[in-house]
Structures are given as C-alpha cells and as structure tokens.
Amino acid sequence: MIDLEHQLKNPVWYSLKETHKKFVVEFNDVQFYDPEICNFAAFFDETKTAKASNDYLKISDEFFFVSENQTPIIDDNKVYLAKKTDGCQMVLNKLADVEIDENIVLLDATYIDEIYDLIWLVMPGYYKKRTFEMGKYFGIFKNGKLVSIAGQRMQTNLFIEVSAVVTHPNYTGKGLAKQLIAYNTKEILKENKTPILHTNKGNKAIPLYEKLGYQLTRNMNWWLYRKKKAE
Known part of the structure; x- marks a missing residue:
C-alpha cells in the first residue's frame, strides 16, 4: 500500500484509486472524476495530459488539474487556462x-x-x-x-x-x-x-x-x- 506521505503529494490520484474509484474516468493514464461528481483531475506524467484533456472535454466543459509542483501540458487549440490558484495543503x-x-x-x-x-x-x-x-x-x-x-x-x-x-x-x-x-x-x-x-x-x-x-x-x-x- 502507498504510504500517507506519497498519497498526500497527489491526493486526487489516490482518492480515485481507492475510496472514490467508482467515480473515476480515465484517459491516457490520467485520472478524472466523473463530471457529475467533481471536476478534479490528477496525473503523474504531464506528457499525457494534453490528449487526456481533449478526451475529457468531450464530456465536460471544464476541470481542474491538481498538482504539487508539476505543470500540465495542454493542447492550446482546444483548451485554455482560465485560472491558476496557488493553494496549500x-x-x-x-x-x-x-x-x-x-x-x-x-x-x-x-x-x-x-x-x-x-x-x-x-x-x-x-x-x-x-x-x-x-x-x-x-x-x-x-x-x-x-x-x-x-x-x-x-x-x-x-x-x-x-x-x-x-x-x-x-x-x-x-x-x-x-x-x-x-x-x-x-x-x-x-x-x-x-x-x-x-x-x-x-x-x-x-x-x-x-x-x-x-x-x-x-x-x-x-x-x-x-x-x-x-x-
């Protein structure tokens, strides 16, 4: 089992792997919540986020990538950054x-x-x-x-x-x-x-x-x- 410290570095990812796995929508190894539940998403490999984002936006108009220090890569032709919130845990x-x-x-x-x-x-x-x-x-x-x-x-x-x-x-x-x-x-x-x-x-x-x-x-x-x- 992944220890607490590692889970807290990527809380959306591990929530969707465990307690909330019934809510997961996955594209290209990137995990999203069912858009009717929540609009959070998580990743480990940012090179996969552009394709995944394009696929997810076929079922939702917006979402949040939540990350500690990685910057998602997106397809600028189809997606735009509406807001970045500097948060803390x-x-x-x-x-x-x-x-x-x-x-x-x-x-x-x-x-x-x-x-x-x-x-x-x-x-x-x-x-x-x-x-x-x-x-x-x-x-x-x-x-x-x-x-x-x-x-x-x-x-x-x-x-x-x-x-x-x-x-x-x-x-x-x-x-x-x-x-x-x-x-x-x-x-x-x-x-x-x-x-x-x-x-x-x-x-x-x-x-x-x-x-x-x-x-x-x-x-x-x-x-x-x-x-x-x-x-």
Missing part, C-alpha cells in the same frame, strides 16, 4: 480542545438542495449537487434553516479531506465553522484516518485552521482549464 498535527455546544447534524440526502444553495451563496462556482456523494456532511441549523456546514471530500484508506466549510453571511463570527471543523476532524480520527484540508494561500481562515491543530505542509496548485469555443 494542511494536515492535522494535534487537534486543539474545542468546546462544541451547537447541535451538529449529520446531513442526509434530503438536504442536498440546501447544501448546494448555501455553498453557492458563499462560494459560487464549482460545487455540484452530487459532490455530496464524496463523503459525509455535517450542519448547524438556526430557526429551522441550514446556516453552516462542513463536509468531507477527497479520501483514501489513510486520509479524509475536510471541505466545503461555509457559513451563511448572517451567522458568521459566531464560531460555527470552528465547531464544525473540529467535529469533522474528530469523526475522521474515529476512522483512524488523517484529517487534511486544502485552501488558498493567504486565506484569512488559515490562522483558524492552525489554532485547531492543522499545519501547512506543502503547496497544492489548482489549474482550471476550459474548452475553447469554436470560432
């Missing part, structure tokens, strides 16, 4: 002692629409309704309304990624996200797996993650590619 060192006084609920499939709407309100863009199938989601309700969530995304037999940490703008500053991250982290530890997360460099939430016991470990770049429209 954080791994739990030791969870801080966090008092959890909110009622945290495991969200089932009946909440898919509410989860989707809240994430798109706060972070519009790339979350899909079927992203819910990647892992567990937990939420906090106020007056019967879902106002804060944190979920689990990429995962293998060794790690689970905390993701989709969002709070409705009317309820920020109340420590809801902090409690949800801590709760999620404890749930992951119960499975004897390592909690990780990804974020943008310079994200104002990084100090919170550090207070919770997460440490910056490596860069993780997100290359958003889109299909060129026919002229």
Whole structure:
C-alpha cells in the first residue's frame, strides 16, 4: 500500500484509486472524476495530459488539474487556462480542545438542495449537487434553516479531506465553522484516518485552521482549464 506521505503529494490520484474509484474516468493514464461528481483531475506524467484533456472535454466543459509542483501540458487549440490558484495543503498535527455546544447534524440526502444553495451563496462556482456523494456532511441549523456546514471530500484508506466549510453571511463570527471543523476532524480520527484540508494561500481562515491543530505542509496548485469555443 502507498504510504500517507506519497498519497498526500497527489491526493486526487489516490482518492480515485481507492475510496472514490467508482467515480473515476480515465484517459491516457490520467485520472478524472466523473463530471457529475467533481471536476478534479490528477496525473503523474504531464506528457499525457494534453490528449487526456481533449478526451475529457468531450464530456465536460471544464476541470481542474491538481498538482504539487508539476505543470500540465495542454493542447492550446482546444483548451485554455482560465485560472491558476496557488493553494496549500494542511494536515492535522494535534487537534486543539474545542468546546462544541451547537447541535451538529449529520446531513442526509434530503438536504442536498440546501447544501448546494448555501455553498453557492458563499462560494459560487464549482460545487455540484452530487459532490455530496464524496463523503459525509455535517450542519448547524438556526430557526429551522441550514446556516453552516462542513463536509468531507477527497479520501483514501489513510486520509479524509475536510471541505466545503461555509457559513451563511448572517451567522458568521459566531464560531460555527470552528465547531464544525473540529467535529469533522474528530469523526475522521474515529476512522483512524488523517484529517487534511486544502485552501488558498493567504486565506484569512488559515490562522483558524492552525489554532485547531492543522499545519501547512506543502503547496497544492489548482489549474482550471476550459474548452475553447469554436470560432
């Protein structure tokens, strides 16, 4: 089995090799998520990414290549780089002692629409309704309304990624996200797996993650590619 350190260098790849292998779409030894689930992709050999990208864009208009330090090669006639995000990976060192006084609920499939709407309100863009199938989601309700969530995304037999940490703008500053991250982290530890997360460099939430016991470990770049429209 591939050890944790090697898995964390290419988390999308190993997620699709293990826990999420039912979601894999593979072209030319490059791995993509089913576009209805997620738009992440991973590779080891960048010389294969151009052909693979062209094939994948027959079923999806965009995707992210996620890599630590490799630069994908693309076919400029068919694909363009829409955005590159300089990100970073954080791994739990030791969870801080966090008092959890909110009622945290495991969200089932009946909440898919509410989860989707809240994430798109706060972070519009790339979350899909079927992203819910990647892992567990937990939420906090106020007056019967879902106002804060944190979920689990990429995962293998060794790690689970905390993701989709969002709070409705009317309820920020109340420590809801902090409690949800801590709760999620404890749930992951119960499975004897390592909690990780990804974020943008310079994200104002990084100090919170550090207070919770997460440490910056490596860069993780997100290359958003889109299909060129026919002229």
